[in-house]
Amino acid sequence: MRLLYNLAMYLFTPLVMLRLMARGMRYGDYHVRWRERFGSFPTPRLSGCLWVHAVSVGEVNAAEPLVKALMEAYPHAPLLVTTVTPTGSERVRQLFGDRVHNLYLPYDLPFAVRRFLRNTRPRLAVIVETEIWPNLYFACRRHGIPLLIANARLSERSLRGYARMSSLVRRALRCVSHIAAQSRTDAARYRLLGAEPSQLTVCGNLKFDMPVPQAALEGGRTMREAWGDGRPVWIAASTHEGEEMCVLEAHLDVMRRLPDALLLIAPRHPERFRAVEASVRSLGFTVATRSAHGAPGHTTQCFVIDSMGELLRFYAAADVAFVGGSLIPIGGHNVLEPAALYKPVLVGPHTFNFEEITEALLGAEGGERVADGDGLGTAVLSILRDEPRRLAMGRAARQVFESERGSVGKVMTLVDDLLQE
Structure with a gap:
C-alpha cells in the first residue's frame, strides 16, 4: 500500500504543479517559494525548533493561541509555522511577523520530507486539525521527533476518504505520540481509523481560546x-x-x-x-x-x-x-x-x-x-x-x-x- 501511495504521489505531483501555475495566474503568490514545496530553502537557524503545521487561514487562526502559548513557555526555542496556501502564509505574517519562521510544507514525497526534516531538525511536530501524511509521519518516527495532532477533528467525509487506504493510515497513526481531539465524536472516528485509546485525549477546540483583539x-x-x-x-x-x-x-x-x-x-x-x-x-x-x-x-x-x-x-x-x-x-x-x-x-x-x-x-x-x-x-x-x-x-x-x-x-x-x- 505504501508503494502504491508513493507511486500515486509521484504521478500526481506534476498535475499539482500545473494547478499551482494555473492558480498563480490569478493569485501571484502561488508562483513564489515553490522550491519550499520540495523541502528546499535557505536554511535558517531552525535546529531544535518547535514546529506547528496549519494548512490555511482557518487552521492558522485556530493555532494562534497555541503558538502564543509556545512562545511564552519556550521563549528561547525557534518556532516554525508551516502552511500549504499563500493565504495561510500571509496570515502567519500578519499574526506573528518575524517572531516565527514560516515555510510551505513539502509535498508528501519521501525525498522532499527527508530534505525538510534535515533542514529544520524539529524537537517537536504539532499538526493542527486534519492532516495525515504517511511519509511525513513515518519520517518523524524514524528521526525520533514527537508528533502531536492538536485540535484534531475528523468529519464523516474525511473518515470515509481515509478508510480507502485504511492499512496505510493505521500505520501512520501509530507514529503519532498523541492526538488531542476536539470532541468525543472526533476521538471515536480516530479510533475507527486505527488510533489506540492511549493515544487519545479530548481537549476541546483551540478556537474557543482565540483572543478577541x-x-x-x-x-x-x-x-x-x-x-x-x-x-x-x-x-x-x-x-x-x-x-x-x-x-x-x-x-x-x-x-x-x-x-x-x-x-x-x-x-x-x-x-x-x-x-x-x-x-x-x-x-x-x-x-x-x-x-x-x-x-x-x-x-x-x-x-x-x-x-x-x-x-x-x-x-x-x-x-x-x-x-x-x-x-x-x-x-x-x-x-x-x-x-x-x-x-x-x-x-x-x-x-x-x-x-x-x-x-x-x-x-x-x-x-x-x-x-x-x-x-x-x-x-x-x-x-x-x-x-x-x-x-x-x-x-x-x-x-x-x-x-x-x-x-x-x-x-x-x-x-x-x-x-x-
Missing part, C-alpha cells in the same frame, strides 16, 4: 458610526462559488422590507474577489470594496471585503452573521468568531466540519440553520427586525463560546510531557 472591536464601532448606527447590517463570511448568488438574492429580499440594509460579503478565496464584485454589480446593487473604498458609505448596499485577516472587525460591525461553506457541501467554516462577538449565527445544512460546535450553538439558540438559499433572506430579515431576539441570540452565542474555553492549557500539558520525554 480590542482593535477589532474598536474598528467595528468606528465603521458602524461612519455608515450610520441605525442601519441594519448583516455579513456573509467565507462564502464559496455556488452560494454567493444565494446570498445576494437573500439581500434583495431583505432590502424589500429594509431598504437601507447593508450586506458585507467576504469571499473565502482571494481569487474570487473580482468575480463576486462583478456578480454584485450585475444585480444592480450600489457597491463598494475594501481595496478601493476602505469602508461602506451611507448609500452602499453591498460591500465586498476583498482583503484577508480583517474578518473579526467586520463581524464586530454587523448585526447578524451568516457563515459560508454551509449552503453547499463544503462543510461550513468557523462559527466561533461571530459567537465570540455576541452575534447571532446563521448556517446552511452542511456543517460537518464543525459538527458539535454548530449543534451546541443551535441548541443554545445562539444560531439558526436555514435549509437553503431561499430561507436565508427570511431568516436574516426576521432577526434584523426583532432586536430583543437578536440580542438574546448574541448573548447565547457568547455563552457557548465562553463555556468551552481552556483547550490551550490541556494541549500545552501534552506538549510539555512530550518535550520532557
Whole structure:
C-alpha cells in the first residue's frame, strides 16, 4: 500500500504543479517559494525548533493561541509555522511577523520530507486539525521527533476518504505520540481509523481560546458610526462559488422590507474577489470594496471585503452573521468568531466540519440553520427586525463560546510531557 501511495504521489505531483501555475495566474503568490514545496530553502537557524503545521487561514487562526502559548513557555526555542496556501502564509505574517519562521510544507514525497526534516531538525511536530501524511509521519518516527495532532477533528467525509487506504493510515497513526481531539465524536472516528485509546485525549477546540483583539472591536464601532448606527447590517463570511448568488438574492429580499440594509460579503478565496464584485454589480446593487473604498458609505448596499485577516472587525460591525461553506457541501467554516462577538449565527445544512460546535450553538439558540438559499433572506430579515431576539441570540452565542474555553492549557500539558520525554 505504501508503494502504491508513493507511486500515486509521484504521478500526481506534476498535475499539482500545473494547478499551482494555473492558480498563480490569478493569485501571484502561488508562483513564489515553490522550491519550499520540495523541502528546499535557505536554511535558517531552525535546529531544535518547535514546529506547528496549519494548512490555511482557518487552521492558522485556530493555532494562534497555541503558538502564543509556545512562545511564552519556550521563549528561547525557534518556532516554525508551516502552511500549504499563500493565504495561510500571509496570515502567519500578519499574526506573528518575524517572531516565527514560516515555510510551505513539502509535498508528501519521501525525498522532499527527508530534505525538510534535515533542514529544520524539529524537537517537536504539532499538526493542527486534519492532516495525515504517511511519509511525513513515518519520517518523524524514524528521526525520533514527537508528533502531536492538536485540535484534531475528523468529519464523516474525511473518515470515509481515509478508510480507502485504511492499512496505510493505521500505520501512520501509530507514529503519532498523541492526538488531542476536539470532541468525543472526533476521538471515536480516530479510533475507527486505527488510533489506540492511549493515544487519545479530548481537549476541546483551540478556537474557543482565540483572543478577541480590542482593535477589532474598536474598528467595528468606528465603521458602524461612519455608515450610520441605525442601519441594519448583516455579513456573509467565507462564502464559496455556488452560494454567493444565494446570498445576494437573500439581500434583495431583505432590502424589500429594509431598504437601507447593508450586506458585507467576504469571499473565502482571494481569487474570487473580482468575480463576486462583478456578480454584485450585475444585480444592480450600489457597491463598494475594501481595496478601493476602505469602508461602506451611507448609500452602499453591498460591500465586498476583498482583503484577508480583517474578518473579526467586520463581524464586530454587523448585526447578524451568516457563515459560508454551509449552503453547499463544503462543510461550513468557523462559527466561533461571530459567537465570540455576541452575534447571532446563521448556517446552511452542511456543517460537518464543525459538527458539535454548530449543534451546541443551535441548541443554545445562539444560531439558526436555514435549509437553503431561499430561507436565508427570511431568516436574516426576521432577526434584523426583532432586536430583543437578536440580542438574546448574541448573548447565547457568547455563552457557548465562553463555556468551552481552556483547550490551550490541556494541549500545552501534552506538549510539555512530550518535550520532557
